[in-house]
Amino acid sequence: MRISSCRSWPRGSSGRSARSTPTSISSPTTGPSPCCRRRARDRCHAVVGGRDHVTKSPPDCVSTDARRSIPVSNRQNGGVYLLVSRTGNGDVLVLPLDPDGRAAGAGRRLSKRDFPAYVHGREPEQPRWVWEDTSRIYPLLLAAGVRVHRGYDLRLCHAILRQSSLTRSSTLARAEESSWDRAPAYDPDTTTAGVTLFDLIDVIDDETGVVLEFQRQLAAIRDCAEPGRLRLLLAAESAGALIAAEMQYTGLPWRTDVHDALLTRELGPRVGPGIRPERLENLADSIRAVLGEPGLNPDSQPDLMRALRHVGLRVSSTRAWELKELEHPVIAPLLAYKKLARLLSANGWYWMDTWIVDGRFHPEYIPGGVVTGRWATRGGGALQLPKQVRGAVVADAGWKLVVADAAQLEPRILAALSADTSMAAAGRGTDLYAGIVAGGVVETREHAKVAMLGAMYGATSGESGRLLPRLAKAFPRALALTETAARAGERGESVTTRLGRSSPRPGETWLAMQAQAYDPGATEADERRARSQARDWGRFTRNFIVQGSAAEWALCWMAEIRRELRLLPFAGQDSSGPEFAHAPHLVFFLHDEVMVHTPAALAGAVEDVLRRAADTAGRHLFGDFPVDFLLTVATVDSYAQAK
DNA sequence: CATTACGGCGCG
DNA sequence: AAAGCGCGCCGTAATG
Structure with a gap:
């Protein structure tokens, strides 16, 4: 079984550094490396021993204690902890732990090659896999066709516990700053899905340190005033990390032919790097003509500002909303130019070539990337997909997109x-x-x-x-x-x-x-x-x-969605082959909105799951307090058809 | 020459 | 009408 193939998904940074555009319109000279294209073709879907068992199980999140209207876990996150750590020679050590984080059996040493099959074999017990960093370990399993039910991400949980007022007096919070507080070094050339991930775990590589950290975290939770809340938060944060890795792995369905047609309609036919497409160049000419400056580059803010003032427009910036208030023949073409220039630079052909691989958009999601607990993304601008291009997000033949938005969430x-x-x-x-x-x-x-x-x-x-x-x-x-x-x-x-x-x-x-x-x-x-x-x-x-x-609600919602989707029956479905190829799964998340890609026959069931999960998330956070979390749900072929 | 800052705009 | 929060990414201009 091939575990790692090519180095990475395409990355903005590498593309950007390759750009050299002294003049206005810039498009890069390089597309995705051949490596990346090969990576997609070779994406390894080998399944270890077929599809995961679908068993009835308690929720990933915890039960609600109605007395206090606060969720409390009595199950210690599912019972079985299996700690995964790298050993000195690059093997993997799996160590069973009891609910206090103490060794509860013999550790098992596995080669990287054998690790995914081992994980798959343990999954029926639904253990909670405790590891340093989901984003560096889980892609290895996904590439081998293995999903896990539960995880515990030590790095993400450390960040929460370190900062939380609830654990202020814990040993963990009072300790000196350590490597757990520093984000792992980010190297765009190596750090991403599909890499030989264990070679990258170089920050914390001895199992003793990992076990000790886990024990410190458990102690901090146990001794705080509201352990139930924190346990729920940490479970949800960790579930989010699993989901982020899975969504990066599967990608968002993206039709490059639809996207290209859209760009051509708006901008004119595709042109080479450094050249303005026809419609953009025409608008630039109109602007120059009206302003009487034949050499003006409308992309240069200072030059544009000078030119506007020269024709008597008293502007303090060149922002669209300020220009909108003005009456002048230059305003219309200028606003149109800005709109199209943005489309070209942010989501034009270069973006398409860089980020869409074999019909899927693979952004890197970063759980906990925003101080408030929202996710961030790196590369591709996944959280800023303009409505303009959402028509290119199209379900596969025989599949549907189920898009749900939490109405007035905040x-x-x-x-x-x-x-x-x-x-x-x-x-x-x-x-x-x-x-x-x-x-x-x-x-x-x-x-x-x-x-x-x-x-x-x-x-x-x-x-x-x-x-x-x-x-x-x-x-x-x-x-x-x-x-x-x-x-x-x-x-x-x-x-x-x-x-x-x-x-x-x-x-x-x-x-x-x-x-x-x-x-x-x-x-x-x-x-x-x-x-x-x-x-x-x-x-x-x-x-x-x-x-x-709100971000916590959204994490609980998604965790619950993920759990429930895996319980859906696959009646009449071909259940051989990789799970993501035949089962409904999350493909997009945007703060208060999710998208599930599903076989058409299951779309109705998926809608029910989304609504049920929203209710469950509300109860997990707020117990019996009578508040509704309404969703707008749409089953569509294209993202543009949603709301 | 490369890196950083900033204005601008997309999303929630 | 464009303020009040949180982001990422673009191109240009400024800085070292």
Whole structure:
């Protein structure tokens, strides 16, 4: 069995460094390396011993203790821990551990080659695989056709426990900074799926250190005031890491022919690097003609600004929204140019050549990549796919895309966090903003939305600021929670999400500036600056608590989706061959939205799974508190058809 | 020459 | 009407 093949998925960074574009329109000169193309063709789908057993099992997340309305785990994450570590010579050591992280049996040494088959053999027990870094280990298993049910990602969990106010007094939190606190070195040429992954685990490579770290984490959880919340968070974070690796592995279905047709329609026929496509060049000519500057490069912001001022337009920037307000013959072609130039540079032919391999888009997802707990991505801009190009995301023949979006997720999270029953009631069974209008709080849905966003982001002026008092009157509990979070931030304190992720503390310069403002010799300007910075940090913590708790809900939702999808019966399906080739699976995630690629016959069942999982996630976070998490769900052939 | 900063814009 | 949060990536300009 071939485990590693070519080095990596295509990467933006390597492509970018190869670019050399002294002039305006730049397209790179290099496409994906031949290596990458080969990589995709050779993608190893060897299955070790056929499909995983589908067994009835308790949820990956934990049960709900209704008494306290807080989820509590009594099962210690499924019972069996198997710790995976690399040994000195590159073999893998698998060590059974008891719920306290102590060795509970003989360790087993395996070669990298034998490791996937071993994992597959243990999966019927559904152990929790404890390893340093899912993103470096799991792709090896996926490439061998092996999925696991449960994982525990020591690095991601360490980051949470290190920062959380719930574990502040733990040994783990008080220890000196260690290699667990440093992100593994990132090398775009080697660090990615499909590599000989164990060769890369060079940061922590002795099993003793890994076992000790796991024990420190278990102790920190056990001794904290709210172990149930943290256990749920760590299980969800770890499940997210599995999902991220699986989505990177399978990729998002992408039709390059559809994409190319779309680009050609918008921009004109494809041209070589460094040349503007026809429609873009025509627009550039119009702009030059109107401005009377034949040599103008519209991509040069300073030059463009000068030219605009020269014809009497008083602009402070060249931003589209500012230009939109102006009346001048140059505005229309300029806005059109900006739109198309963005399409070309961000998602044009070069992007397509770089990121779409054999009909799949393979971005790298980075769980925990955002301070609030949201995911980030690296390469390909997966979280910014413009609506313009979503038509190229098309289900395979005989398959469907089921797209689900959590409607008004953050306001609902805020309602539940603050136990604001009025706000929760406004969203019961309906669009929450419409519910606010129905309650007579504001006149229009747009007003409800902009006011809510203002409450969660800390708006002070404009329409949003004006509407806030009405919102505060109708939903005092919810607004009090955001205010309290903001005040804490202004004092330099951290805030903590529903499940226990805490915001970072402000940095040295922030603290120094606050201290300086209290100095007897502080000037008016010092104080003003300090106040402004304090308010900035307050807006951050205000938003952190909502965005972070929403991210936790989304992780629980996805973990539950993944678990339930694997329980769907495959009646009439060909169950031989790799699981992802015939079973429904997650292919995309965007903060509050998921996409499942499924055989058409199962689309209805998948929709049910998505809705059920949303309810379950809500109960996991908020117990019996009566808040709805409504979804808009659509079964479609193309992503462009969703909402 | 290469790296960094910034304005701009896409997404939630 | 374009503010108030969180991001990644692009091209150009500035910096070393």
